[in-house]
Amino acid sequence: MSGAVGREAVFPTRQSLGLMKSKLKGAEVGHSLLKRKSEALTKRFRDITRRIDEAKRKMGRVMQIAAFSLAEVSYAVGGDIGYQVQESAKQARFRVRTKQENVSGVFLPQFESYIEESVNDFGLTGLGKGGMQVQRCRETYARAVETLVELASLQTAFVILDEVIKVVNRRVNAIEHVIIPRTENTIKYINSELDELDREEFYRLKKVSNKKQRDSAAADAEILAKRHQADAAAMATVEPATQAQGELGATPDVLGEQEDTDVIF
Template sequence: MSGAADREAVFPTRQSLGLMKAKLKGAETGHSLLKRKSEALTKRFREITRRIDEAKRKMGRVMQIAAFSLAEVTYAVGGDIGYQVQESAKSARFRIRTKQDNVSGVLLPAYESYLADGSNDFGLTGLGKGGQQVQRCRETYARAVEALVELASLQTAFVILDEVIKVVNRRVNAIEHVIIPRTENTIKYINSELDELDREEFYRLKKASREQKAAGYCCSRCGDEGEAGGSIFERPGAC
């Protein structure tokens, strides 16, 4: 983790150090937010999974009852009434409205079924015989369609959440295992380089101070000997 490939290619300056520290703080904040978002989405995902299981069980029971109800109508009427229903129905009364649920910034579509206002277009179907069976079959299939709409809404949200959770988890892992370690290594590299520069500067100043002190001491000795009448050029090793 200490190689050049595990850090950013930056010049070691104090400005770069400040930028890297700001980047690290932003990465840690983003990681925390994405982690909480992933947890919230996962919680909703598990709830939807449980509701899908319940909706499928409910749909199985309702569709079974609807199939038996249609068989009763066929037996009571003495034939298939599908053609009569299609000819009698002018417009659909069973309709669907859509809305959106916001879950941690993710918009999930939700479908809701309702009955539109209007008269029963095929109310006279089965008037001769089997009228009760026809009405019961109609109500049963209405409940079946409601169950299907609920299941479709849950499965749509399931697919969207599954994809979003994968994307969020990839981002969390990238920040946790790539961006934050690289930024920390870059900060360590810049600090080590700045410390080395400080040591070099300290050594240079210390050396310059010693040279200045030595030069001042030599000049003071030369001045003393000159006042005493001696010649500094007559002695080896003199200034």
């Protein structure tokens, strides 16, 4: 077993080898996709970070101008007009709508502000005096609220992307440093075991073939020995008969021309 991540607990077969190769291919494809997703999200995250910094700087300047504008209204009117605005406002003139943006499978909420022109409940505020300062203060605070909405949208996307990037990076690291090495170690283990089985099978077949050759050679030698014994036995039987015939001489011909003394006629 090589590597520090170990291997899968599988039985070394051809089927397991195919499954592990398919798993390795899927892990490599998944790692590539997640890596590209992480890069896209990181790029968007950096862009949002830059925009948040710009929005905060803009927010500081706008709120400073709004504070001076409110001070001008208080000086021009001669007091606080907050209660008048609260009593006059019945409906919201400044409104916010939301939509979603898909960034590599991650849905980021976006807040968009707009002004309802038909609603103007406190239009008569400052009619007696300080009307110009009130109008300018209202426009300044409208820009401040727009900046706040933009900053809230960016901040929400920032938090969501931060969490998603952490999860994606953990998955990428797990696939790269755990799953792929473990699968590769498993494939190496299965290949080594299959090679060992092939060597054992080759050795077994070689031993069986050698045994068959030895058995065949022994059977042929036994058959040849039996044949030699049979030939030797046959020769041993023929030689005494030939020798006896030689000792007795030739066999007389009863149908020959010599006369038989026992025959009366």
